[in-house]
Amino acid sequence: MSSYDLPSYDPRDLDRDFPYFVYPKIVGGLSLDQNKEFVHDRSQLMILKPENEILAKGKSFDLNIGYDENKTHRIRKVYEQDEYMNYVLRWILANRHRYDESKSQIFGADFLTFRGNFRNIMLTPYEKEGWVLRIQKWKDTIFIAKKKTPENFNDVKSEERNRSSYYGYKFETLLTTTANNSCQNAPEDEPVCEKSAFIGMFVSQIGNFRVQYGAELDGYMDPNAAKDNTIPLQADKFVKIHTSNAIRHPGQERFLRKVKFLHWWANCFLVGTQDVIVGWKDTDGVVRHVQKIPVQECARSALGWKDNVCFNFLLDVLTFLKETIVENSVTKVYRLSWVPDSGLNMEIEAGTEPFLHEWFHSQFKQ
Template sequence: MPSNNSRDGFKVLMKLRPNEITDEKQPAFYLQRPKILTIYSCRHDSISSDVHLPYFKKPTSYPLDLNEGFDQFIFRQNKKSRLRKVEKFIMENEENHLQPDAHTPSGSGQTQNNSKRKVILCQRGVLTDIMQTPYHLNASTSNNKTFCVTKYCGVFHMQEQETITNFTQKDTYHQKFMQLCFSDDPNREPETDKPIDDNNLIFCIIKTSVKEFDLIYSAEIAGIVSDRKIENTHNMEEMNKLRFILTKQLNTNGIMGDYLNHRKCLRWWLQAYLAKTSDVCVGLRDQNGIVRTPVQIKRAEDIAKNRKWKPHVCIRFLHSVLKLVEKTMTQVDCPHTVYEFMYDSITRCIKFKVHAGKTDLSFLSDDYIRKCKQSASH
């Protein structure tokens, strides 16, 4: 529990000691295999079940200029609606995911017991930020990570802190690379001259578990590898059999040796792992945004091999943080109160601040709050 107060109003929860949290000798445990529950198409503020999956088409003509179309690029809007996809799924689904059975599903490889399971609703980005922390401890503003938690009806709701981003041209390279690699039809080449709207996205709602915690979260996906058109995206049994792929581009300026040792590659692997994605298409660009060499397709599982970072260390740290959040918020039951958790790389500690009652940080919608209350009463 809190050891002292800092001048910014935060209370220190835990000091992080590198040798302890990266200890590879501790018993390893893993996430239950992630399962897709549904897929949504998001266009600005609209969330729809009418989804048309993009199809991966490996580029054949080089160089690829990631600057093309920048003058027409529509940047993503910063909205306080990041948990809306998960809220929509919970509200529209007949199964009561907020009150899971006390027993762990058979075959999960995890201990079955009668203790109540804990439900976490969040975004993949929150999980990724937490899981990469053991290897991003050094003092740097880029290593500082903050997430907000509201506990209501026994359910933990976790959301990334709202930030204001000053976009640059380099921030468009990822979406341009995606456009060059995906088509609306497996039998057609990508349409690369259309304006890119970064507010048109596809998300999966995914469920997994780690020990006593059930995690339901949204994750943005890029597309699939398939030579046939997928007409029915409502059949989750078929959706879970698809081969998903994500695209990543990396500035090779200053990189020596294997580029997969770059610190970004840990995040690539975490994003793929959490989104049931088996492949990563990598484009190596120069500092001017030009990909001059053929893209490389990497199996996500191969990215994790022979690295300084270890998957089970990331997963163990996630579990430790979830336990810490649970312990800190034991007495909390309010749909508006927000606990702001932060990893401070300068002091190398996890700290928190309480925002009681309804504030600008409150993020649960009124409709969801009503659904949550109904589910808890059943």
């Protein structure tokens, strides 16, 4: 039992007015090359192909191309600690010149993290999958990183799930291109590029808290932005790309509205994405119909969940962390976890390696 007064995750306690939220703005970005190395540029920014080509009636996409069932396709391999937080830390160092020495917080942020961590918190009132977050405070900024749960470590993907993951990334590569020489531009009969990505850095405000977070992004609708780094990126010009089983019976529609729409909305809302491009695939893994769904429609069609409940829980957790973690430390690590059967818990880790590595805070001070 936690000794902390943790916030309620009961939807009935969270069903109040939607909290104050400032539309997210992109303040920078970074690329991961085909070796998953940090590159401080837009080289992996994926450009969405023309909509009249993507949404053309009768056009199909075979997502099996390049898939080898005898090969383990390691899609976006995640390590024990949050590797994405390391990329965020690298971006902070690359933009150290932006830091205002007269202010205590890093880039004026109360919280600094990756989108997926905020999303996991938001989904908690309705989610059945647990999560673990590691938290540190330094220079009056609270950093939040992900830690894999025991279930994640033992999660060996079945061939079906492995193929499903491959389908998602294959569809993404078929709908996009990059302006630079990239493995994303490989011929369509090649396997998907498993490591390259573009990550945008966003700033926003939730309640009274200024937040900054990175997020992996899909297709961008302005090809000129990939060629000219001086053109500011705009959040509403990104689209999210997904595949889903074609709806064949009422149970699939209920699952779509209850689970998938919830996840799609949470991912998109945090970064200002306005539309989801969905490829409806048949049982053979062939997309027979492509549809553009407004993100607002996901919330309007919600079944068994409310967007205000999700966002109020995120605000309550941020408020709790802000009020509880008062000491700046490069060594002290808090662990906040959610286990559906037992609820929320927070504790101070003992004898663990901080995720704010020595290389980060020592270089930042220089």
